[in-house]
Amino acid sequence: MISLWRDMNRRGQVVLVVAVLAMLLAPVVATRYLLSVLTLILYFVYVGQAWNLMMGYAGQLSLGHALYVGLGGYVAAGLWVHFGIGPWLGVIPAVAIAAAFGAFIGWLAFRFGIEGVYFSLLTIAFAEFTRIGFDHIGPLGGAGGLFIPYQESRLGEWWNLRGGQLFFYYLAFVLAGAAVLLTAWLARSRLGHQWMAIREDETAARALGIDVFRAKMKAVLISSAMTAVGGVFYAFYYNNLFPAQVFEMSRSIELILGPIVGGLGTVFGPVIGAFVLTPLGELLIAVTDKAGLNAPGAKAIFFGLVLMIIIYLVPGGVWPWLSRRLGLVRRRS
Amino acid sequence: MLSIWLNVVVQGVLTGLLYGLMALGLSAIFGVVRLVNFAHGEFAVVAMYAAFVLFRAWGVDPLWSMLPIAAVFFVVGFALQRTLINAFVGRPDYQQFILLVGVAIVLVNGLLIVFGPDAQPANLPYAFDSYLVGPLIIDKVRVYAAVAALAVCAALFGFFRFTRTGTAIRACADNLVGAAVVGLDVRRLYAVTFGIGLACVGAAGALMVTIADPVPGLGPAYTLLAFTIVIIGGLGSMAGALVAGLLIGVSEAVAGFLIAPSMKSMFSFALLIAVLVLRPQGLLGKKPA
Amino acid sequence: MTALLQVSGVGKRFRGLVAVDRVSFTVAAGEIFAVIGPNGAGKTTLFNMIAGVLKPNQGSIAFRGERIDGLTPDAVCRRGVARTFQIVRPFPALTVEDNVVIGALLHRTDMEAARRHARDVLATLDLHDKRDIVASSLTLPDRKRLELARALATDPKLLLLDEVMAGLRPTETDRMVDILRRINREMGTTILLIEHVMRAVMALAGHMLVLHHGAPIAQGKPEEVVRDAKVISSYLGAEAAP
Known part of the structure; x- marks a missing residue:
């Protein structure tokens, strides 16, 4: 973490401090709507970072991360709705179950040598399989969805994640901040270097004594556990879960766009990506509404075009390009 | 009892032929160009709407309109490969993936704006006619569509087996460097392959209208279906794609009948997972050297 | 000197084709040992068996007295x-x-x-x-x-080098020879080279093994080996008269 700071030059440090302060003070001036957008951005920073660890650093392209969001959310919400177990406690089984799924998928893939596109399809298959399964789990609402009831009396119970917009904003801020710090630390750790070696060349990594299977398992475990925490947040923030919405492949895609657009395998890429994409989406909704184009498709089309343009022009992501342009990173000598 | 089962299986086989044709297109693109076409199902849905419009506006039967649609799709595929996609051949998977997800999003939402989110029944005149063969009751539409799909597949097999271009494309798939060394114009062959791949989807999509109502949201499901079939059948094996298409068609029909229609694709995914783990080269694929 | 690497009767077949046929040799701690031979002699197969990429069909490989044949490449590396x-x-x-x-x-x-x-x-x-x-x-x-x-x-205690000289120009080859000699002397690292470039081998190796069609045909000090009639006809002769 200290080295993260040391790697930035004076200008980068100033920008970082100003940005963090601005985020902390935002609720003073922000409207409720703006705060909800910022919360969404921070949520995507968090889950994007979790995925970035696995893909950006360890090079394993999971296209089914919605699975872990959904599992985390459903487990915690189910425990709360049925047994009154609060999310601070419920997050533990939520994480454990999601990580167990992650471990199983990882074990299958890495033991049996399922790589590249095949690995991606395996992750999709598991997410879709689970989605259809959840459509048929009665106690969790099935296809009709699971709802966390709104109770006036519990509104201030922040320890049960029952709070208002302001509470969730700061919670998201803490989660996102922690994810960034964790990534920065991992990126410079021994494990992080093993991941990068595997990402770059698995055979060469093995020849340098790296236990590839173990390192990959750690990646999938950490990533799925982290993502599940995001799922708990999601469930208690929105108070409803539908299999068709949380496990959908489009959810997995939504979650990975930020890191890809921002810059894979970088600490700040997922942050920049979320801050670019989410407001862009909101802006598009506003503009199309104003223009009387009341079609939800118009926004998405523009989104699709932006994606194509970004991946065509800056395939490495916006952050590496931006930080070079603005001179935010120290040139190591 | 047996006759019910027989009906279910026959229906699965007929649907499976359409799936197989759609997957054949992906198999060509994935196997030859090595491009992860994540917009495959979306192209199929575009073709469904094209056939739908041609039928509604001018009464053109999808069995005929599939020909012009396939032709147009070929041109579109050729042009796409030449312009946008060629820059992505050989780039990392995730970059191809993002590009094609972009394409898919544009396609689905374009359809959404033009046609709205709801299913639009095509109402073919012979939609409810059926053949009675002993205990079997077979929908005419499915038979027509399946026969048409088989015809397209046969034409495709013939193309790859007996024409110069077809043989050259197979050479590209087997040994890219070798193909380039003997002077084959790989870029043009890639464009032709992508065109053929899309033509397959175009034909399959047009025929699909006969058995399913077009909905924009079908796109991702078809994309997954196509990938599932290609992998189960074995990458680079055209016969494998067809066989796996049948397998998936039948397994969906049986699962839909036995358990619940909404759970039918669980079986496809379970099958995909099993194949990935136990026989990653696919049922008919060659073991990698 | 003690044996650091002991290769005993190692063999490898691919679909009935014998790639390496009962090869035995010993690399002593601190020396530079070279394996040479024409293309297709089985050098790379032998190398891959020591490095853990391939599992031998017969024989054993011991490193510091401990068997390493059949271990994964990373496990082999972790042992030095x-x-x-x-x-x-x-x-x-x-x-x-x-x-x-x-x-x-x-x-x-x-x-x-x-x-x-x-x-x-x-x-x-x-x-x-x-x-x-x-x-x-x-x-x-x-x-x-x-x-x-x-x-x-x-x-590492033992450095396995797979044709490090390949593709280098003569001046670069000399530089590499120099570096390898330094590593061997100053760090005490034992080196096993698989090499085509005879000049480098002659300059570096204390002992060498010549493979031909997967079988060892000569072994010993470089000066002795290059005088061996079998070696000259099967390998050096072919190289010398292009």
């Missing part, structure tokens, strides 16, 4: 046998230093210690001033040395 690849495989998107740090991390958990060790190794291999360059933008001779640096950073 590091290798290079004939076609170099640096981690392309990482800097030269990070490439070497990854090697250094094998027996070090502290990042600072690993970084210091990596810089020392880079200095030994004349790569110190290129340490912040991304590996993919290095020239071939630099990449070859990076490959060596990365392997060396794992603190």
Whole structure:
């Protein structure tokens, strides 16, 4: 973490401090709507970072991360709705179950040598399989969805994640901040270097004594556990879960766009990506509404075009390009 | 009892032929160009709407309109490969993936704006006619569509087996460097392959209208279906794609009948997972050297 | 001298085709040992069996008295046998230093210690001033040395080199010979070379083994081996008269 700071030059440090302060003070001036957008951005920073660890650093392209969001959310919400177990406690089984799924998928893939596109399809298959399964789990609402009831009396119970917009904003801020710090630390750790070696060349990594299977398992475990925490947040923030919405492949895609657009395998890429994409989406909704184009498709089309343009022009992501342009990173000598 | 089962299986086989044709297109693109076409199902849905419009506006039967649609799709595929996609051949998977997800999003939402989110029944005149063969009751539409799909597949097999271009494309798939060394114009062959791949989807999509109502949201499901079939059948094996298409068609029909229609694709995914783990080269694929 | 690596009667068949036929030799601690032979002699297969990429069909390989045949490549490396690849495989998107740090991390958990060790190794291999360059933008001779640096950073007892001279120009070959000699003398690392370039082998090796069609045809000190009639007819003769 200290080295993260040391790697930035004076200008980068100033920008970082100003940005963090601005985020902390935002609720003073922000409207409720703006705060909800910022919360969404921070949520995507968090889950994007979790995925970035696995893909950006360890090079394993999971296209089914919605699975872990959904599992985390459903487990915690189910425990709360049925047994009154609060999310601070419920997050533990939520994480454990999601990580167990992650471990199983990882074990299958890495033991049996399922790589590249095949690995991606395996992750999709598991997410879709689970989605259809959840459509048929009665106690969790099935296809009709699971709802966390709104109770006036519990509104201030922040320890049960029952709070208002302001509470969730700061919670998201803490989660996102922690994810960034964790990534920065991992990126410079021994494990992080093993991941990068595997990402770059698995055979060469093995020849340098790296236990590839173990390192990959750690990646999938950490990533799925982290993502599940995001799922708990999601469930208690929105108070409803539908299999068709949380496990959908489009959810997995939504979650990975930020890191890809921002810059894979970088600490700040997922942050920049979320801050670019989410407001862009909101802006598009506003503009199309104003223009009387009341079609939800118009926004998405523009989104699709932006994606194509970004991946065509800056395939490495916006952050590496931006930080070079603005001179935010120290040139190591 | 047996006759019910027989009906279910026959229906699965007929649907499976359409799936197989759609997957054949992906198999060509994935196997030859090595491009992860994540917009495959979306192209199929575009073709469904094209056939739908041609039928509604001018009464053109999808069995005929599939020909012009396939032709147009070929041109579109050729042009796409030449312009946008060629820059992505050989780039990392995730970059191809993002590009094609972009394409898919544009396609689905374009359809959404033009046609709205709801299913639009095509109402073919012979939609409810059926053949009675002993205990079997077979929908005419499915038979027509399946026969048409088989015809397209046969034409495709013939193309790859007996024409110069077809043989050259197979050479590209087997040994890219070798193909380039003997002077084959790989870029043009890639464009032709992508065109053929899309033509397959175009034909399959047009025929699909006969058995399913077009909905924009079908796109991702078809994309997954196509990938599932290609992998189960074995990458680079055209016969494998067809066989796996049948397998998936039948397994969906049986699962839909036995358990619940909404759970039918669980079986496809379970099958995909099993194949990935136990026989990653696919049922008919060659073991990698 | 004690035996560091003991290869005893090792053989490998591919679909009935004998690639390596009961090869035995011993590499003593501290020496430079070379395996030579024409293309298709089974050198690479032998190399891959020692490195853990292939499992022998027969015989055994012992390193410091412990059997290593059949272990995975990473397990072999952790026991102190590091290798290079004939076609170099640096981690392309990482800097030269990070490439070497990854090697250094094998027996070090502290990042600072690993970084210091990596810089020392880079200095030994004349790569110190290129340490912040991304590996993919290095020239071939630099990449070859990076490959060596990365392997060396794992603190191996035995260094397996798969044709490190291939593709190098004569001046670069001399530089590499010089570096290898330094590594051997100053760090005490034992080296097993698989090599085509005879000039380098003659300059470096204390002992050598000649393979032909998978079988050993001569073994001993370089001066003796090059006088061997079998070697001259099967290998050197063919090379000398192009």
